[in-house]
Amino acid sequence: MQQQGNRFFFNVDWITVLIYIALCAIGFINVYASIYNPDKATGFDFSSSYGKQLIYVITGLILGLSILLFDGRLFNVFAPFIYGATLFLLVVVLFAGRNVGGNQAWIPIGSFRLQPSEFAKFGTALLLARYVSTFNPKFRDFKSIVIAGLIVLAPLLLIMLQPDTGSALVFLAFMFPLYREGLSGYFLLIFLGMIVLFVADFLVPTYVLILILTTIGGLFIYNNRRKQKIIISTVLVTIIAIAYLFVVKIAYEKVLAPHQRSRIELMLGLKADNKGAGYNVIQSQIAIGSGQATGRGFLQGTQTKYGYVPAQSTDFIFSTIGEEWGFMGCSIVIGLYLFLLLRLINLAERQRSTFSRVYGYSVACILFFHVFINIGMTIGIIPVIGIPLPFISYGGSSLWSFTILLFIFLKLDSNRMGFI
């Protein structure tokens, strides 16, 4: 056991590392393509965005490998401190941060900009894992749910204050590790029901929804007319659901910013806007769709080359992949992600320690949220939510934070025989 601990790279899951490297490489190639300008095709330039991205990839890999040098137990021990530090940074950024694109999300350090919300993800994952592994709650009691909820909600609310709704939404991913640890499936169902009702509230007149809800409730009560308890809870759920419809309408008008409202309306097809807020989504879909089966080829995408898709190297990087590599390229990228996610779950399940398992689930689900929201946004099945595509989008903060997130788990996994 001691011997194995000394050999740093022993038991590391190299397949995951390979997928990680492949995704980073795909990222670099497509960042290069989306920045490429045929008129200024000079030699390799490290001051350009693709030059920087190469540096980020290399330093990211070094960072990841050096994490493997740590003793895995440190992460368990220092989890509260790391969590505290990221919370501190999230508070600092609200006062000392630089405002970029309406979000107070960046702390400038020299020429480099740090995005604390990226690092808050693994801080939260570590503390949540620590809490679950230490107290082993089964989330049947109110107290444990509240504590776990607070751990997740604290950074979420701080990020909302920036305001960076996209990054905040990702914290909902922690529902899945908690579900795995015993949180009732009803929480997921309620959450799903809330989303469905939210969408339906815009597409269907409210009175129709009320009618549908009461009918379902009525039928349910009729079927269980002998069981008083069920009747009461059904009535309660129905009333809450109907109340929710009105709360959503009011909250939608009062809480959401105009640009967020228009994004949601665009996604639901309630309004068409080719020039304003809808421009990104439409141009992104055009670029991806025009790639067809095999794509236009590397550096051959006209939409990419002539800058029709805004934010193409960062949040909309997937449109470059879609245009230049076609359905084939998209399938490979989605396939790699899916393989990575399924493998991470499998790795998490083989852990002996609860800490590693909870952390593994957290990593997989955070990556899942990012991939789903980002790709879904570029092809118009999710409203525009500005979060990066893991390992592929341009940017140092996000690449490094995903690297740290992933490699901490790989380190924990390599120690899976030991007890942390």
Next chain:
Amino acid sequence: MDQLFNRKYIVQGLFIVIALILLGKLFYIQIISDKAFSSAESNVLRKIYKYPARGAILDRNMKVIVQNEPVYDLMVIPNEVKPFDTLALANALEITVEDVRKKLKKARAQSTYQSTFFERQISVQSYARLQEIMYRFPGFRTQDRTIRHYPDSIAGQLFGYVKEVSPDDIEKSEGYYKPGDFIGKSGLERSYEDFLRGEKGVINTLYDAKNIAQGSYANGKYDVNAVSGERLISSLDIRIQRLGEELMKNKVGAIVAIEPATGEILAFVSSPGYDPNQLVGKDWGKNYMNLIANPYRPQLIRPIAGQYSPGSSFKPVDALVALQDGAIDPNTTFFCPGYYMAGNHKVKCEHVDGTINMQRGIARSCNTYFCHVFQNIITKNGMKNQRQTYAHWHEQIAKWGFGQKLGIDMPFEKKGIFYPAEHYDKIYGKRWGYTTVISQAIGQGEITSTPLQMANVMAAIANRGYYLKPHLIKGIGDKNVVKKEYVVKNYVGVDEQHFPLVINGMRDAVNSPWGTAKESQIPNITMCGKTGTVQNPHGKNHSVFIGFAPMDQPKIAIAVIVENGGYGGSYAAPISSFIVEKYLTDSIKPRSNGYTVKAFSETNLLPALIDKTKKVKLTKSDSLSLKKADSLKRVKDSLKIKPAILKQTFSKKPKVSQPIVNHKPVTNK
């Protein structure tokens, strides 16, 4: 592991489902739908069209009669416009500052990044002024293209006009035409649009998202050079066309002249005419409205859309068909007491000729003679088979082109009226006979034809039995391609041997002292012809003449109709004679009777205007009885029957014929 282990599958299952949803949507937008692909093309591609020159049209002597003139459009790309001196631009274009703003707004509404029209067809002066200060108006550019010019300023209805395509045209063309393109809308410009328009050129240029040109698309692989339209050679002789229009000044009517050997149309006059240059360029709308508002309807293409009873000019056809049919022979004579009795209707003759033969009957235009001829034809198989013989006769006459389109290379040709037997069955049931339709014997009543059909009949007689499809364009393109259908002889079903007699009669009509057109004799040329005086219920009779010349190896066949001109011999025949003479000798010799082109040209025969603002709605039964009344009225008009007699027939139903035996077969001397 505990039972919570199973939750792993739910989480993993969720991952797989979501991945499949993403792939499904990708599959749809990338592979199934190609909307995105074309959107991507239209994002980056800008097509700049090069307009070809429209094909020119020459007359038969290779004189240019339709050509092109350069004009300039001012185009604008609204996105590239920077604040500019609106006053300077307004002054250069001779419009107000307010107009400049309006036009810019309109252009912006159309497209912000595509080049759109700011002002069409600016004057040469404006263009010259603009060229010097153009640099002050970024986003604007001039685009040159050509418009039509008609140097002779005549034959407006013949050439038609060219106009910007309507949304309807664009839809029908399945993408060939784009907004701003021009298309021939009527006349030759329309019927030969496919040849005249040429091929548009296009240059494909790539643009980036900031609308900056990024070079040509696919190295110009899909760029096309403009190809000019084909040159057309018209069969028209612009000299006699001009003469014809001059002679028809201040008159309503038409002239059609055909070269019998080829079917080529030499003159195509529709009067009143207009200058085709009026329907070119910016003033199109104003001038077009003026044409439409003109009560003499200059926009009507009378040679092919004016439908007139042929009147007596129908008689030669009648005679030829009767000879072919054996209903009469060359020696048949009839007795003319100055009228003909069809039942108890009286058909008047202009003169009392006594015993008359065919040749003289044609020369004198004897109504009695031809009513007898018609009676003989229809009753040759006995009284009971009149319907059947009428049907047969109808078929034979139809071969000459009556009641059907000849298929001239011009749009809007009319058929004329020539009813088959079924039509009379509908109105009269079985109780009708030759007396019912006797007016057709002399080309009156329920038969109408276009001047083109009448000229074509003359061409068929001049050719002794056939005609070629009349047409206006004899050669297409540099190779002078002739359409195949224009060399096919269409036989009218009368043997050549029957023609000399009829032609002699027509010769006498012009060249004998007893002829109806004797005032129209041409020095040194033997013109054969037939006058017609068409009963006009609305006013003075229409003057008609059809003829050909010279008698042997005819070079020209002609039909002239002058509305409200009275007798055929008074206007239509002299006008024909001038045109024939001009065509055959290129000059007009002084006439012994003192007729001059000038005198005819100065005569005003325009009818007084009638208020036609009232319109009555008709029910079906109304229209049927009206049809019947109309039919009877035409009979009445043509037969000049007194109203009292008509009243009686109207209330009963026209009487079926009783056999009439008041003609004495007299041998010809």
